[in-house]
Amino acid sequence: MVNILKKFKPEKKELIHILHSVQEAQGYISPEAISEISKYLNTSEGEVYGVLTFYNAFTLEPKGKHTITVCMGTACHVRGAASVLDEFSRRLNILPGRTTEDKYFTLETVNCVGACALGPIAITDGHYHGHVSTRDVKKIIDDVSKEEGKKKKE
Amino acid sequence: MKKVDPEKLEKLRAQITASREKEKTCITICGGTGCHAYGCEEIAEIFKNEIKKQKLGDKIDIRVTGCHGFCERGPIVVIQPEGIFYQRVRKEDIQEIISKTAVGKEVIPRLLYKDPQKGVRIEKEREVPFYKKQKRIIFGRNGFIDPTDIKDYIALDGYKAVSKALFEMRPEEIISEVKKSGLRGRGGGGFPTGKKWEICREKDSSVKYIVCNADEGDPGAYMDRSLLEGNPHSIIEGMIIGAYAIGAGKGYIYVRLEYPLAVKNVTLAIEKAREYGFLGESILGSDFDFDISVFKGAGAFVSGEETSLMASIEGRRAFPRQRPPYPADKGLWGKPTNINNVETWANVPLIVEKGAQWYSRIGTETSKGTKIFSLVGKINNTGLVEVPMGMTLREIIYDIGGGIKNGKKFKAVQTGGPSGGCLPADMLDQPIDFDTLTRAGSIMGSGGMIVMDEDNCMVDVARYFLKFTQEESCGKCVPCRIGTKEMVEILTRITEGKGEIGDIKKLKDLAETVKNASLCGLGQTAPNPVLTTLRYFMDEYIEHIEEKKCSALSCKELIVYFIEPEKCVGCLLCKKNCPVNAISGERKQVHVIDQDICIKCGACLDVCPPKVSAISKYTGKDKEKILEQHNRKKTKK
Numbered sequence: 188m189v190n191i192l193k194k195f196k197p198e199k200k201e202l203i204h205i206l207h208s209v210q211e212a213q214g215y216i217s218p219e220a221i222s223e224i225s226k227y228l229n230t231s232e233g234e235v236y237g238v239l240t241f242y243n244a245f246t247l248e249p250k251g252k253h254t255i256t257v258c259m260g261t262a263c264h265v266r267g268a269a270s271v272l273d274e275f276s277r278r279l280n281i282l283p284g285r286t287t288e289d290k291y292f293t294l295e296t297v298n299c300v301g302a303c304a305l306g307p308i309a310i311t312d313g314h315y316h317g318h319v320s321t322r323d324v325k326k327i328i329d330d331v332s333k334e335e336g337k338k339k340k341e
Numbered sequence: 342m343k344k345v346d347p348e349k350l351e352k353l354r355a356q357i358t359a360s361r362e363k364e365k366t367c368i369t370i371c372g373g374t375g376c377h378a379y380g381c382e383e384i385a386e387i388f389k390n391e392i393k394k395q396k397l398g399d400k401i402d403i404r405v406t407g408c409h410g411f412c413e414r415g416p417i418v419v420i421q422p423e424g425i426f427y428q429r430v431r432k433e434d435i436q437e438i439i440s441k442t443a444v445g446k447e448v449i450p451r452l453l454y455k456d457p458q459k460g461v462r463i464e465k466e467r468e469v470p471f472y473k474k475q476k477r478i479i480f481g482r483n484g485f486i487d488p489t490d491i492k493d494y495i496a497l498d499g500y501k502a503v504s505k506a507l508f509e510m511r512p513e514e515i516i517s518e519v520k521k522s523g524l525r526g527r528g529g530g531g532f533p534t535g536k537k538w539e540i541c542r543e544k545d546s547s548v549k550y551i552v553c554n555a556d557e558g559d560p561g562a563y564m565d566r567s568l569l570e571g572n573p574h575s576i577i578e579g580m581i582i583g584a585y586a587i588g589a590g591k592g593y594i595y596v597r598l599e600y601p602l603a604v605k606n607v608t609l610a611i612e613k614a615r616e617y618g619f620l621g622e623s624i625l626g627s628d629f630d631f632d633i634s635v636f637k638g639a640g641a642f643v644s645g646e647e648t649s650l651m652a653s654i655e656g657r658r659a660f661p662r663q664r665p666p667y668p669a670d671k672g673l674w675g676k677p678t679n680i681n682n683v684e685t686w687a688n689v690p691l692i693v694e695k696g697a698q699w700y701s702r703i704g705t706e707t708s709k710g711t712k713i714f715s716l717v718g719k720i721n722n723t724g725l726v727e728v729p730m731g732m733t734l735r736e737i738i739y740d741i742g743g744g745i746k747n748g749k750k751f752k753a754v755q756t757g758g759p760s761g762g763c764l765p766a767d768m769l770d771q772p773i774d775f776d777t778l779t780r781a782g783s784i785m786g787s788g789g790m791i792v793m794d795e796d797n798c799m800v801d802v803a804r805y806f807l808k809f810t811q812e813e814s815c816g817k818c819v820p821c822r823i824g825t826k827e828m829v830e831i832l833t834r835i836t837e838g839k840g841e842i843g844d845i846k847k848l849k850d851l852a853e854t855v856k857n858a859s860l861c862g863l864g865q866t867a868p869n870p871v872l873t874t875l876r877y878f879m880d881e882y883i884e885h886i887e888e889k890k891c892s893a894l895s896c897k898e899l900i901v902y903f904i905e906p907e908k909c910v911g912c913l914l915c916k917k918n919c920p921v922n923a924i925s926g927e928r929k930q931v932h933v934i935d936q937d938i939c940i941k942c943g944a945c946l947d948v949c950p951p952k953v954s955a956i957s958k959y960t961g962k963d964k965e966k967i968l969e970q971h972n973r974k975k976t977k978k
């Protein structure tokens with residue numbers, strides 16, 4: 188934490204930059220982090236909390252090991268993104284925004300990632316899948332697990 | 342020291358061009374987001390390795406460029422200087438492209454684009470119908486530039502306009518030129534850019550800011566992303582000119598969180614521009630200082646609104662505030678601030694370099710220049726298209742876009758994102774500019790153009806947008822917070838078949854209130870998708886409410902899936918793919934869907950072979966009949 192904070196000037200305008208750094212390094216913003224940030228910027232914890240909950244980029248809970256993001260932008264919507272999301276949700280047995288009990292998968296939605304021409308789009312750990320149909324969902328989930336299996340072997 | 346002045350810049354330009362033989366073969370690989378999703382990175386890597394392995398480096402260059410726009414056909418590879426256009430390139434094609442085309446100058450017909458109407462293969466990029474009718478003055482350079490190499494931009498006359506602005510023009514002259522050009526803001530509102538600059542210039546303050554709005558909130562539009570990713574120096578150049586004209590010393594580029602590659606490319610471009618003396622102190626040896634920082638957004642639609650955006654840069658929650666005071670009066674940290682959209686900034690160097698007269702010849706009476714649209718949805722040639730203002734929707738959708746996917750019927754086109762509206766078929770011959778779209782009840786917005794066919798339900802689309810704005814409403818003002826919520830509830834009810842006759846009037850009343858009483862643009866424009874669908878597609882609302890019917894067969898609660906007994910060949914495919922085991926039947930026997938178990942996911946319809954197409958969807962009375970039949974059989978059992 189100290190190492191992250193050191194990179195920024197103790198000015199309030201740095202708050203969002205700091206939150207980005209913490210989110211990236213730790214995967215979420217913990218209560219301890221909130222307390223330290225507020226001390227560093229000489230502002231209230233309430234202020235930090237208010238800002239971080241306003242933006243979708245920051246989470247208060249740790250995410251699963253793998254994140255699956257389904258685009259719900261308009262271009263993807265008119266090509267059936269809602270059914271794709273439903274299918275992910277059904278197969279993983281979690282609602283969008285949640286993490287599986289074993290902390291393996293987090294299912295998220297996003298409003299457009301700028302690959303609209305290829306919609307519906309799903310992203311697994313930063314890897315884009317285009318033209319996704321409900322039929323592809325099982326394979327996409329399986330592939331994430333397989334990829335991990337491969338890495339373990341190596 | 343790499344720092345240049347105007348004279349050294351021209352020398353450098355001459356050097357770069359001289360070092361690059363015009364005739365040298367260059368394999369350009371599109372590195373836009375669309376092509377990334379198709380795996381262009383790996384393809385580029387293999388090309389590079391092969392060229393090295395085969396020691397062809399002094400005969401062939403490789404360049405990974407910005408987005409070419411024709412994302413539908415990615416990964417795209419163009420062989421220059423001939424301009425041979427290969428699409429849907431796979432790893433397996435690479436060897437052949439190198440040996441046959443790059444070395445042997447022989448075209449591989451299989452990889453060319455085939456005109457679906459005429460059935461002929463087309464060799465050159467510029468002759469592909471998708472590109473032919475476009476006028477790519479802003480976007481065209483993307484395909485020739487490696488965004489990480491400032492020299493590519495300089496070679497194509499980059500930073501020439503900054504030279505001219507700083508050394509041959511006074512700030513007032515620049516503003517007058519931009520005013521004369523007729524350029525209007527591309528971020529949605531269409532406010533005259535020159536006038537905005539003038540207002541900010543005239544404010545008496547020693548500190549002023551400019552901002553590039555790259556929040557691109559319209560879900561379905563991605564031209565700002567492609568510009569920033571593919572040609573970041575053109576935005577930086579526009580901002581330097583604007584800052585000089587306005588008298589600002591510091592600029593911010595506010596980039597949407599979801600665009601990591603844009604953040605990376607523009608950050609690198611800023612560093613390079615500093616190295617060469619285009620940014621920083623004494624730009625090009627003049628007495629003008631200016632620098633730019635990148636600000637990464639944090640995922641909130643409302644932060645695209647200018648007052649929210651400024652709050653966000655200041656490190657606060659992105660709450661909008663009442664205007665006036667406008668940013669020119671009270672902007673970042675209370676100082677005069679000028680905010681423009683990415684595409685607006687990209688237009689500036691062109692106007693300065695080629696002159697207002699040249700620029701204002703393009704477009705219509707009230708809307709000058711070109712506009713980049715993101716042509717997506719149910720259309721054959723999805724991608725980014727740049728056309729002169731005033732082109733008709735029909736030309737864009739049919740001549741450039743190649744018409745509707747799978748031979749379906751056009752129903753509507755949505756422009757302007759969540760603040761815009763849906764336009765029906767009888768608007769297809771409207772010339773598109775700021776004013777015609779506003780008159781039709783929609784807006785230009787940032788340029789999203791989402792095409793919908795007969796399978797898209799207009800009530801569902803209205804519900805989709807309202808749900809979007811409701812979730813993104815910051816909650817500060819009551820009409821927007823409560824009004825949009827009530828509208829979503831009514832629209833959801835209608836799509837679920839629980840609508841009542843009075844709902845349409847309720848929707849209209851709510852829409853008026855939200856429109857008139859909301860604090861910022863988000864709320865004021867949120868009702869547009871509802872108002873336009875009510876105006877042009879009222880019969881769909883009535884059908885949902887009175888007959889519990891969705892003719893587009895899209896609203897889940899109003900349809901059933903049914904296997905046609907006379908068509909089913911009993912191949913087991915649907916049965917195997919049904920995720921909830923709702924389908925029964927043995928091999929070579931007619932399959933049946935258990936309507937009590939079916940979750941209407943559509944997987945069976947997806948897998949049923951097109952030759953058989955035994956699965957249909959029914960709505961309204963037909964749906965009731967099927968359910969009755971199903972229940973009768975069940976009770977018999």
Ligand SMILES: Cc1cc2nc3c(=O)[nH]c(=O)nc-3n(C[C@H](O)[C@H](O)[C@H](O)COP(=O)(O)O)c2cc1C
Nearest residue numbers: 526527528554557558645646647681682685862863
């Ligand atoms: C809710 C809302 C969202 C907006 N989102 C964007 C956006 O993503 N990008 C943008 O350039 N302008 C957006 N705008 C418009 C900006 O407030 C502002 O008018 C624009 O950036 C000015 O640039 P221009 O004059 O070059 O068009 C939005 C406006 C509203 C009300």
Ligand code: FES
Nearest residue numbers: 258260300302303
């Ligand atoms: S709408 Fe899904 S990527 Fe743009």
